[in-house]
Amino acid sequence: MSTDELEADLTRQTENSPRELLTRTFFFLCAGLSIVTTISIVVLLVTEAAKFFTITAPLMGVTGPTASIVDFLTGTTWQINSQEFGVLALVTSTLMITIGSAVIAIPLGVATAIYLSEYASTQARSVLKPALEILAGVPTVVYGFFALIYITPALGTVIPQIGTFNMLSASIVVGIMIIPMVASISEDAMSAVPDELRQAGYGMGATKFDVATGVVVPASLSGIFSSFILALSRAIGETMAVTIAAGSRAQFLNPLNPASYLEGALPMTAAMVQLLTGDITGGGLAYRSLFAIGLVLFVITLVMNIISDFVAQRYREEY
Amino acid sequence: MATGSSQIEDFGQVSRTVGTIFRYLILAATLFGIVVLAALLVYVANDALQPATADPGWYLTFFLTLVAPTALVGWAVHRRGPAAFTFGSFLVGLLVVSLMFSGGVGLLVVDVVPPLVGFSFAIAIAVPTAISVFLTRYSHRIGFTSRLSATAFVFYLSLFGLPGPIGSPIGVPQVVPSLARAIQSIPVIPVDWMMVGTVLGGIGGAVVGSYVAGVRDARTGLVAGGLAFAATLVSAVVGPFVGLNPVPSTVLTAVTVLPTATYAWRGAFTEERRPAGLGFAAVVVGGALVGAAATSTLGFAGPQSWVDWQFLTSAHSGSAENAGLYPAIGGSILLMATVAALSFPIGVGAAVYLEEYAPDNRLTRFVDVNISNLAGVPSVVYGLLGLGVFVTYLGQAAGTVIVGGATLALLILPIVIISSREAIRSVPSNMRQASYGMGATRWQTVKNVILPEAFPGILTGTILALGRAIGETAPLIMIAAPNVVFSLPTALESKVSAMPLQVYAWSSLFASEDFYTKAVPAGVVVLLAVLLAMNSIAIVLRNRFERTG
Numbered sequence: 001m002s003t004d005e006l007e008a009d010l011t012r013q014t015e016n017s018p019r020e021l022l023t024r025t026f027f028f029l030c031a032g033l034s035i036v037t038t039i040s041i042v043v044l045l046v047t048e049a050a051k052f053f054t055i056t057a058p059l060m061g062v063t064g065p066t067a068s069i070v071d072f073l074t075g076t077t078w079q080i081n082s083q084e085f086g087v088l089a090l091v092t093s094t095l096m097i098t099i100g101s102a103v104i105a106i107p108l109g110v111a112t113a114i115y116l117s118e119y120a121s122t123q124a125r126s127v128l129k130p131a132l133e134i135l136a137g138v139p140t141v142v143y144g145f146f147a148l149i150y151i152t153p154a155l156g157t158v159i160p161q162i163g164t165f166n167m168l169s170a171s172i173v174v175g176i177m178i179i180p181m182v183a184s185i186s187e188d189a190m191s192a193v194p195d196e197l198r199q200a201g202y203g204m205g206a207t208k209f210d211v212a213t214g215v216v217v218p219a220s221l222s223g224i225f226s227s228f229i230l231a232l233s234r235a236i237g238e239t240m241a242v243t244i245a246a247g248s249r250a251q252f253l254n255p256l257n258p259a260s261y262l263e264g265a266l267p268m269t270a271a272m273v274q275l276l277t278g279d280i281t282g283g284g285l286a287y288r289s290l291f292a293i294g295l296v297l298f299v300i301t302l303v304m305n306i307i308s309d310f311v312a313q314r315y316r317e318e319y
Numbered sequence: 320m321a322t323g324s325s326q327i328e329d330f331g332q333v334s335r336t337v338g339t340i341f342r343y344l345i346l347a348a349t350l351f352g353i354v355v356l357a358a359l360l361v362y363v364a365n366d367a368l369q370p371a372t373a374d375p376g377w378y379l380t381f382f383l384t385l386v387a388p389t390a391l392v393g394w395a396v397h398r399r400g401p402a403a404f405t406f407g408s409f410l411v412g413l414l415v416v417s418l419m420f421s422g423g424v425g426l427l428v429v430d431v432v433p434p435l436v437g438f439s440f441a442i443a444i445a446v447p448t449a450i451s452v453f454l455t456r457y458s459h460r461i462g463f464t465s466r467l468s469a470t471a472f473v474f475y476l477s478l479f480g481l482p483g484p485i486g487s488p489i490g491v492p493q494v495v496p497s498l499a500r501a502i503q504s505i506p507v508i509p510v511d512w513m514m515v516g517t518v519l520g521g522i523g524g525a526v527v528g529s530y531v532a533g534v535r536d537a538r539t540g541l542v543a544g545g546l547a548f549a550a551t552l553v554s555a556v557v558g559p560f561v562g563l564n565p566v567p568s569t570v571l572t573a574v575t576v577l578p579t580a581t582y583a584w585r586g587a588f589t590e591e592r593r594p595a596g597l598g599f600a601a602v603v604v605g606g607a608l609v610g611a612a613a614t615s616t617l618g619f620a621g622p623q624s625w626v627d628w629q630f631l632t633s634a635h636s637g638s639a640e641n642a643g644l645y646p647a648i649g650g651s652i653l654l655m656a657t658v659a660a661l662s663f664p665i666g667v668g669a670a671v672y673l674e675e676y677a678p679d680n681r682l683t684r685f686v687d688v689n690i691s692n693l694a695g696v697p698s699v700v701y702g703l704l705g706l707g708v709f710v711t712y713l714g715q716a717a718g719t720v721i722v723g724g725a726t727l728a729l730l731i732l733p734i735v736i737i738s739s740r741e742a743i744r745s746v747p748s749n750m751r752q753a754s755y756g757m758g759a760t761r762w763q764t765v766k767n768v769i770l771p772e773a774f775p776g777i778l779t780g781t782i783l784a785l786g787r788a789i790g791e792t793a794p795l796i797m798i799a800a801p802n803v804v805f806s807l808p809t810a811l812e813s814k815v816s817a818m819p820l821q822v823y824a825w826s827s828l829f830a831s832e833d834f835y836t837k838a839v840p841a842g843v844v845v846l847l848a849v850l851l852a853m854n855s856i857a858i859v860l861r862n863r864f865e866r867t868g
Contacts (some may be wrong), residue, residue, distance in 0.1 A: 028676070243827070
């Protein structure tokens with residue numbers, strides 16, 4: 001860019017004075033901290049998880065009880081006391097929260113985005129957008145309390161067989177808290193659709209409904225999809241609401257069976273909290289299983305973030 | 320088109336029904352989440368505040384003294400000028416928010432930092448700051464490097480003495496005591512309120528002075544700053560006559576009265592001239608005071624709210640009626656101070672590097688992608704990072720203020736960086752080029768042009784990020800912060816609880832009907848009130864920023 005070259009030209013003479021070097025180094029170190037953070041997360045999770053598995057533990061110089069990696073990835077029972085570490089019981093619970101919150105957040109979020117970008121007046125937007133931001137701003141521990149104290153009893157009047165701890169109310173609050181994420185990213189994508197396309201639609205005699213659903217939504221589909229993935233990755237990593245509302249007993253449920261949402265289960269994040277609120281002594285098998293779950297969680301959310309980025313970049317319509 | 324013939328038949332027959340239904344459906348979808356949350360908030364507020372338990376006479380009195388006059392005067396002021404009404408409402412809002420702040424500062428001054436320690440450290444920082452400002456301003460002949468080392472030396476001498484922490488590993492005894500230590504060892508020390516008043520009045524006076532100097536001129540600023548300082552000290556003497564202890568009354572003056580008075584002066588008597596707004600604010604505040612006095616005289620009981628003085632000032636207890644949030648509030652304040660002190664400079668520094676210094680190469684792009692990925696990492700994983708790195712590898716005690724603060728700072732760092740970058744990017748590039756054209760170096764441009772211009776935006780982003788940090792629970796659980804703490808943390812190494820953590824503990828570990836209907840709703844309401852105050856500051860700043868920028 002020409003402005004960058006201009007700046008480089010203008011500042012070349014003074015670039016190596018001690019003051020410039022010092023400030024430059026400070027700013028560089030600040031930016032470098034983010035890389036250090038990522039590296040520490042990856043190294044920490046990988047080494048601690050490696051100490052957990054039988055195959056890799058000897059490489060890390062760990063003696064003592066370990067767990068089989070095959071049992072970890074394929075087992076369906078999670079029982080710390082009987083040393084059964086089947087992460088699938090936790091992963092399916094997380095999947096249930098994800099599906100449940102997606103059912104709530106995706107239609108509502110997209111509808112919100114269409115309304116805000118196509119229908120709402122400037123005045124309505126200036127009220128609705130901050131109101132939606134509040135949904136994402138309420139602490140998740142508060143949402144968990146709401147689910148447990150108000151939503152579950154309310155659901156109990158309709159569905160009497162619902163448990164005190166259940167996946168349904170947890171999914172509902174997680175869904176509500178990720179609506180703003182779906183809505184704001186999708187709305188950004190819809191606002192980026194140029195007005196010429198809309199006017200062309202109207203020129204062809206289309207109604208506002210036709211333009212919104214037939215022109216704007218298809219044109220911003222990549223942004224909408226990337227918002228889904230980002231929001232669901234947030235739902236997967238969501239901790240306190242599911243810890244409080246979904247219960248503490250791990251069980252392997254069928255995520256596609258609606259009846260299983262009435263029972264409580266233990267998603268990955270809730271299992272991590274439970275491991276720490278229980279009696280955990282540093283360095284034991286339970287301590288290391290924490291990092292193994294953490295690694296699974298980190299990999300899933302990272303992959304989803306990368307996919308979301310990829311979708312947004314690869315399929316973006318250029319105008 | 321395959322369906323061409325049917326379209327021709329439909330031509331001109333556009334039904335409005337579908338469009339209308341769709342429009343209202345998506346409006347309903349937009350409102351769904353907001354309405355559900357609003358209903359839940361009403362429920363929790365009802366449980367916490369118990370409005371039904373108040374005497375009808377209490378409501379009537381407050382309606383007559385507060386609500387009705389406010390509505391009437393507000394309507395009249397708004398009709399004459401919306402700007403005056405906005406000013407008046409902001410003034411009331413500022414009063415409420417700054418009252419909350421003075422509660423927080425009062426907590427720090429009374430229970431966390433002993434007055435002598437605070438006083439000595441304030442002096443020990445003020446003296447070298449004054450020296451370095453003097454050096455920068457009056458001696459151009461000293462080179463940058465020697466000036467920097469002189470400043471660093473003065474600060475070190477003042478805070479740590481000679482040889483200080485450097486000497487202790489090699490066994491050199493302390494030769495020169497630090498200024499802070501020297502002040503603490505003076506046998507005759509002033510009374511508590513004098514020290515607190517001097518520090519808070521000094522800070523308040525400096526802020527008020529520079530603000531007024533910006534609005535008017537340097538001399539008025541000097542007078543205003545001096546007045547503010549004097550007012551803070553005088554309030555300690557006057558305070559006991561109206562039933563306030565000297566120390567809390569200095570805090571109240573410095574944190575609440577000074578900013579409110581300055582804003583009122585600015586809005587009512589400078590070029591904007593909206594004294595009507597001042598009248599509106601006076602009606603609201605006066606109505607509240609008169610109402611409170613009238614209800615206590617007439618003997619009307621207010622609601623039996625669970626959010627009361629006892630809840631705010633006592634520690635956890637086994638019974639929900641006696642449980643309180645005080646240690647958790649103090650813990651949250653200390654955590655937020657740590658988080659702000661760590662994440663603000665680092666986040667802004669990283670943003671400045673990426674926007675102003677970074678060459679467009681692979682490393683920069685990697686850092687860029689990396690930061691946006693870090694923003695998506697679940698908070699519980701940051702908790703693991705804190706547990707694994709700070710506690711296990713660096714050997715810090717689990718659950719302390721510094722470990723919790725550092726973990727939360729890492730968590731919000733990506734958000735601070737991203738919002739600061741946006742603020743820096745919105746500084747027009749011709750301002751940059753003008754600065755370079757005047758011969759300024761990069762650092763001079765950053766310091767004199769970019770940071771001042773981007774500052775409101777950066778501050779907004781940081782406050783919003785702090786709002787996220789104050790509600791985070793999972794990372795604190797991961798670093799094994801205790802669920803129940805009975806006293807305030809007094810050092811960076813002491814165990815800390817926080818408001819959301821206490822709410823979690825009550826709703827899971829002490830799960831009982833009693834806690835669910837009393838302590839937890841009260842805790843939720845306090846937490847949400849603090850968040851609301853922080854976010855409203857951020858939103859006001861943002862709106863002001865958007866108007867000028």
